[in-house]
Amino acid sequence: MAAGGGGDRGSPEAELRRGFKTLAVTRPDPSAAVYEVRLNRPTRLNALSPDAFAEIPRAMALLDRAPAARAVVLSAAGPHFCAGIELGSPGSPATAPSGDPAPAAAEGLRRAILEMQAALTAIERCRKPVVAAVHGACVGGGVEVVAACDIRCCSKDATFVLREVDMAIVADLGALQRLPRIVGYGNAADLALTGRKITAMEAKEMGLVTRVFNSKQELDAGVAKIAKEISEKSAWAVMGTKAVLLRSRDITVEQGLEHVATWNAAMLRSNDLEEAIQAFLEKRKPVFSKL
Incomplete structure (x- = not known):
């Protein structure tokens, strides 16, 4: 998409319009100071790739600076919210060194994990409130994405699961740090240690989400309303x-x-x-x- 006219060139809004590989960043209602950041790899179930980990902090930094953005909706394209970290990405189980890794290999993996952590922390550090709209499956890294948001809503068909323990690894992108503060230690331990899938209603009961909508259409409309109401405040x-x-x-x-x-x-x-x-x-x- 075009970057805009002369005075607009180089502004956060112009940079956002340059586009992303894994995200779709739009302003659905020009009259509202709300931007939507949509995970946009539906054919890969929005699995988090290296490009996604590079683009999420870029988008959040631009929205943090954009005067036209006062609230952000984080959603996803396709039938599911997020399938977690893409296998083969740095830091995923498929790329973890086997046996006793050399110090250099271990340090390289540590740096990759820290960079992915920072990418999701960028959601939390964006000064504008971020409202998550979750539908379908939200798995592993997807749960860690929404845990970094300020308000979490979902549709009735949404499910949430932390599967890392079943992959013989420890969840390392923020779930074990943020979820106890959101749902309490006991609920967080239940999710992280069993790897069990929970429904939208159970997620609401434990406080992982605050509102459940009957359909994705109602979810999109409801979250847009929440974000618009926030954007109209000081x-x-x-x-x-x-x-x-x-x-x-x-x-x-x-x-x-x-x-x-x-x-x-x-x-x-x-x-x-x-x-x-x-x-x-x-x-x-x-x-x-x-x-």
Whole structure:
């Protein structure tokens, strides 16, 4: 697709329009500040390839910088969300060295794993909230992708499974670190140690997803609505809320309270607060400042 006109050239939006091999990044509704990042290898069940691990952080970094993006939907093309890491990719069981690897080989594998971890962490570190829309099968690395998102929704046909233990490896892209904070230690241990498949309703019961829709069509519409509602709020308040939530997850309550006090001491002087109060008093929809 074209990169755009002279003034737009080099902007995050223009870079996003240059296209990707494994992703489809679009702005479905030009009137909404919402972008959709779609895993786009349906013939391979959206398995995560080396290209995907390179393109996910690139897309997230561009969306982080794009003023037109205030919320992100992460979805997938085809009948299933993600089949996990593509066999043969660096760090997958098929490419792991056998026997006692030489130190150089082990270090090379370690670097590959760290790079893949960083690719998924880029979803979490994007300042714009990321809403996952999961349908069909979500396997292994796919679960680790959605665990890095801020809000997770799915259709009734969705299933989730961490199969790494059955492949004689340890899940290493963030599931064992993020899932206990999302679903609790017991549920995370159950999923990771048994490798059993769970349904959409069981995923909701344990808190892995917050909403279940009857069909993919309803899922797409519902998640688009959630993202649009988020995008219409103060961007600074939304980004600040995400930043404080993530920071507070890893520190004590006392440290978290100090962190949010410091954040608001700087941000409460923004024009958005005054506009929100005025709009409330005037019973109208607020018009927040642009990024």
